[in-house]
Amino acid sequence: MENRKFEINPYKILDQSLDVLCVFNSEGEFLYVSRSCENVWGYTPEELIQKPYMSLVYETDHQITEAAANKLIKGTDLKNFINTYVHKNGSIVPISWTARYCPVEQKMFCVARDISEKVFIREEAGKGGERYRALIQNSTDGLALLDKEGNILGISEPGKKILNIYKEDASENIRKNIHVEDVSNIEEAFFDVINDPEKSKKIEYRLKVNNEYKWIEAIFQNQFNEPTVNAIAVNFCDITDRKITEIALIKSEQLRKKIMNSALDAIICIDSRGFIIIWNDQAEKIFGWKREEVLGEPVVDLIIPQKFKERYHKGFKQYMETGEDPLLHKLIQGTAINRKKREFPVELFVIPIEQDSAMNFCAFIRDISTQKEVENLLQESEERYHKMIEEVDDYAILLLNNEGVIENWNKGAEKIKGYKEEEIIGKKVSVFYTEEDRKNNLPEQLLNQAIENGTISSDGWRVRKDGSLFWANVVLTALHDEDGGIIGFTKVTRDLTEKKKADEKLLKYMHELEASNIELEQFAYIASHDLQEPLRMVTSFLTQLEKKYKDQLDEKAQRYIYFATDGAARMRRIILDLLEYSRVGRKEYELEELDMDELMEEVVQFHRTIIKEKDAEIIWEDLPVIYAARTPVEQVLQNLIANAIKYQLPDVKPRVVIKSKELVKYWQFSVTDNGIGIEPEYFDKIFVLFQRLHQKEQYSGTGIGLAICKKIIENFRGRIWVESEEGKGSTFYFTIAK
Amino acid sequence: MKKVHILLVEDNEGDIVLTTEALQEGKIANSIAVARDGSEALRYLEKKDNFAKELTPDIILLDVNLPKMNGHELLKIIKTNDSLKHIPVVMLTTSSSEADVIKSYQNYANCYITKPVDVSNFLDVVTTIEDFWISIVQLPTKIK
Numbered sequence: 001m002e003n004r005k006f007e008i009n010p011y012k013i014l015d016q017s018l019d020v021l022c023v024f025n026s027e028g029e030f031l032y033v034s035r036s037c038e039n040v041w042g043y044t045p046e047e048l049i050q051k052p053y054m055s056l057v058y059e060t061d062h063q064i065t066e067a068a069a070n071k072l073i074k075g076t077d078l079k080n081f082i083n084t085y086v087h088k089n090g091s092i093v094p095i096s097w098t099a100r101y102c103p104v105e106q107k108m109f110c111v112a113r114d115i116s117e118k119v120f121i122r123e124e125a126g127k128g129g130e131r132y133r134a135l136i137q138n139s140t141d142g143l144a145l146l147d148k149e150g151n152i153l154g155i156s157e158p159g160k161k162i163l164n165i166y167k168e169d170a171s172e173n174i175r176k177n178i179h180v181e182d183v184s185n186i187e188e189a190f191f192d193v194i195n196d197p198e199k200s201k202k203i204e205y206r207l208k209v210n211n212e213y214k215w216i217e218a219i220f221q222n223q224f225n226e227p228t229v230n231a232i233a234v235n236f237c238d239i240t241d242r243k244i245t246e247i248a249l250i251k252s253e254q255l256r257k258k259i260m261n262s263a264l265d266a267i268i269c270i271d272s273r274g275f276i277i278i279w280n281d282q283a284e285k286i287f288g289w290k291r292e293e294v295l296g297e298p299v300v301d302l303i304i305p306q307k308f309k310e311r312y313h314k315g316f317k318q319y320m321e322t323g324e325d326p327l328l329h330k331l332i333q334g335t336a337i338n339r340k341k342r343e344f345p346v347e348l349f350v351i352p353i354e355q356d357s358a359m360n361f362c363a364f365i366r367d368i369s370t371q372k373e374v375e376n377l378l379q380e381s382e383e384r385y386h387k388m389i390e391e392v393d394d395y396a397i398l399l400l401n402n403e404g405v406i407e408n409w410n411k412g413a414e415k416i417k418g419y420k421e422e423e424i425i426g427k428k429v430s431v432f433y434t435e436e437d438r439k440n441n442l443p444e445q446l447l448n449q450a451i452e453n454g455t456i457s458s459d460g461w462r463v464r465k466d467g468s469l470f471w472a473n474v475v476l477t478a479l480h481d482e483d484g485g486i487i488g489f490t491k492v493t494r495d496l497t498e499k500k501k502a503d504e505k506l507l508k509y510m511h512e513l514e515a516s517n518i519e520l521e522q523f524a525y526i527a528s529h530d531l532q533e534p535l536r537m538v539t540s541f542l543t544q545l546e547k548k549y550k551d552q553l554d555e556k557a558q559r560y561i562y563f564a565t566d567g568a569a570r571m572r573r574i575i576l577d578l579l580e581y582s583r584v585g586r587k588e589y590e591l592e593e594l595d596m597d598e599l600m601e602e603v604v605q606f607h608r609t610i611i612k613e614k615d616a617e618i619i620w621e622d623l624p625v626i627y628a629a630r631t632p633v634e635q636v637l638q639n640l641i642a643n644a645i646k647y648q649l650p651d652v653k654p655r656v657v658i659k660s661k662e663l664v665k666y667w668q669f670s671v672t673d674n675g676i677g678i679e680p681e682y683f684d685k686i687f688v689l690f691q692r693l694h695q696k697e698q699y700s701g702t703g704i705g706l707a708i709c710k711k712i713i714e715n716f717r718g719r720i721w722v723e724s725e726e727g728k729g730s731t732f733y734f735t736i737a738k
Numbered sequence: 739m740k741k742v743h744i745l746l747v748e749d750n751e752g753d754i755v756l757t758t759e760a761l762q763e764g765k766i767a768n769s770i771a772v773a774r775d776g777s778e779a780l781r782y783l784e785k786k787d788n789f790a791k792e793l794t795p796d797i798i799l800l801d802v803n804l805p806k807m808n809g810h811e812l813l814k815i816i817k818t819n820d821s822l823k824h825i826p827v828v829m830l831t832t833s834s835s836e837a838d839v840i841k842s843y844q845n846y847a848n849c850y851i852t853k854p855v856d857v858s859n860f861l862d863v864v865t866t867i868e869d870f871w872i873s874i875v876q877l878p879t880k881i882k
Contacts, residue, residue, distance in 0.1 A: 530803075532855070533832055537752040540857035544756070572855065 042088025179206035215243035288339030418465030471500035589629030596623035644673035745795035760864035776807025
């Protein structure tokens with residue numbers, strides 16, 4: 001069956017050939033020609049039959065064609081003989097012939113191939129006619145032939161122009177002018193082509209011409225199988241201009257991509273069907289979807305929350321029908337969902353973009369989760385703040401408008417001023433002022449002062465709802481808008497009536513105390529003069545009595561006189577001590593550098609009589625220099641040392657040791673004796689005025705000395721105390737501030 | 739030697755007794771007049787009322803605390819009066835107050851003495867005053 005089919009239509013098979021198969025008689029007339037002749041010459045086989053081929057041959061080639069035909073008839077087969085023909089449309093067609101003459105049938109059996117593409121090669125190989133040369137030399141493209149080593153065998157005129165060379169043996173020059181990055185590409189292409197006949201390879205490379213790089217496009221073609229050529233043919237042209245545009249385009253595209261990807265906003269574009277066509281880096285980050293995962297997917301399925309889907313479809317449809325959607329060209333807030341289905345707040349701006357008459361939508365989307373959180377926190381804090389102000393009840397906190405009309409009222413205001421919120425909002429702030437203050441325009445003055453100074457504080461009587469007065473401290477603060485205009489005031493009022501009362505009471509006490517001090521001074525003066533005057537009379541005349549009437553008085557009378565004068569003397573002592581006690585602290589002493597060693601010398605000198613009398617030993621060493629008032633400190637030491645010597649058993653030699661110790665803020669001094677000691681229960685009592693532990697017969701004294709010491713020390717913010725063991729002696733300590 | 743006339747301005751009877759006794763016991767012949775308050779002393783000095791025939795004193799012993807017109811006031815009047823200011827004024831008082839001392843000297847007192855509390859010391863002081871102001875000091879002769 002197959003054989004039959006094959007035999008049925010042999011000519012049809014011949015017709016399928018791309019080459020033209022033809023048969024000529026010895027006259028050169030077409031006896032048969034296959035269908036492809038139409039492609040080559042433009043004539044149908046029917047038109048060609050009976051025609052001599054010479055009628056188609058281009059005139060310049062008649063000679064070589066005739067010669068070739070003669071050769072053929074004499075028995076030499078033709079192989080790749082090339083000549084040119086005139087196409088039916090007038091164009092020149094180069095044809096390569098393979099033919100054999102059959103002397104028996106006197107017919108030429110030929111295969112013709114259109115080699116228009118290869119014609120330039122033949123031409124340059126110098127085997128073709130002038131026609132090809134013209135064709136090649138008039139082209140703007142260049143043509144070069146290379147041997148297997150890549151040396152230039154020949155180069156067309158336009159080629160020379162492109163490469164800016166005038167000699168053909170410029171191989172070395174050209175080679176070294178190839179851009180270093182492109183050398184390996186060229187070599188690769190060259191060897192590829194060399195190893196594979198019929199193969200061609202197109203490359204682009206940079207070549208330095210006149211010190212500037214030109215972009216060259218070259219097609220390498222292996223033509224070693226073409227005996228007439230036997231070289232690598234390189235067809236090339238200067239594509240610098242195109243390349244520059246191309247590179248600029250690529251760069252601009254890259255820049256655009258970079259810009260888009262470095263945008264802070266997610267940039268997402270969809271086409272008119274809602275499919276994603278652009279998805280930048282930020283979109284990947286915000287939504288968690290990779291670009292390659294989402295491109296071509298419907299955006300509505302990926303990032304739009306359920307609740308907004310309907311709105312999306314509606315808006316889409318509406319725009320397509322009317323060209324409008326109120327949400328376009330506008331910064332809007334909404335929510336979106338990410339890959340993990342988490343919904344988050346976004347700010348988005350959508351614009352329609354028309355390209356090539358197709359509608360796209362581009363959305364700029366920003367994740368505002370953080371911003372929203374902050375906003376919420378702020379709002380919460382503001383609410384809490386409001387709540388707080390409302391709840392504060394020790395302060396009346398009011399908001400006034402710029403004319404002093406009450407706009408806001410809190411619990412404290414209600415408590416302090418007695419008005420309910422609904423009673424007072426909208427009233428003027430002057431309702432809280434007294435009639436007199438209102439007459440004097442005090443409310444307006446205060447507001448003006450607040451405007452001038454920002455904030456002012458004032459005290460004064462204000463009126464409650466029930467008409468009662470309260471003493472108020474008012475802090476008024478002017479509120480400004482961004483341009484510095486006054487938009488109102490805050491007014492914070494405290495009810496200081498109780499404090500005012502307390503202050504007044506304190507002031508009254510202070511006056512009383514001052515008066516009492518003056519009285520005390522008066523008393524001290526009286527004590528020193530008027531009390532002593534009669535006392536002096538008592539002693540004076542008793543003395544005179546004793547002196548002048550001694551002989552007339554018996555022993556008993558003289559004893560009476562003794563008791564009377566002794567009593568008067570003691571009373572005088574008490575009065576003087578009391579006077580001294582009252583003077584402590586009333587006098588201002590100047591502080592000075594006080595060498596305590598020196599001071600002790602003075603104290604000992606002061607007590608020299610009694611020290612000698614009692615054979616007392618007073619010991620001290622390395623006492624500091626302190627900063628204090630001389631007189632009171634000396635008085636304290638005198639008193640303590642006098643006591644130490646005085647309160648002693650009759651047969652014991654007094655020994656008094658004075659020491660010092662430095663504390664952080666104080667100097668501490670101690671006076672230790674070997675005296676009779678004090679029972680612990682009296683440790684505090686001995687410092688109280690007129691407290692004596694002994695009968696005056698035993699140890700004389702008014703009971704004022706230690707009280708004076710205590711008053712002096714405390715007056716200088718120090719402390720005095722005693723440690724003692726009965727029968728073994730006492731140590732008195734006192735401190736003086738540094 | 740001429741008899742010296744002394745004016746004692748003192749309200750304390752005890753001191754009057756002690757002072758006059760001490761002066762009388764002294765070596766120098768003298769006469770003593772006593773005024774018991776400031777205004778009486780002023781009337782005495784100006785020889786007013788029943789004092790018209792009294793002598794102008796050669797020396798005045800003046801207490802500070804006095805009824806009606808106190809010592810300071812009287813001193814000021816004496817020391818601003820041309821016919822009296824030459825008379826030595828000895829302030830003799832119980833007050834030891836610094837203020838009193840300063841005030842007295844500022845008003846040209848000739849000296850200021852605080853009365854000793856002890857009686858014998860007091861008597862010594864009076865004797866010393868008499869000794870100094872009457873026998874040692876040269877006083878001006880009567881100014882007409």
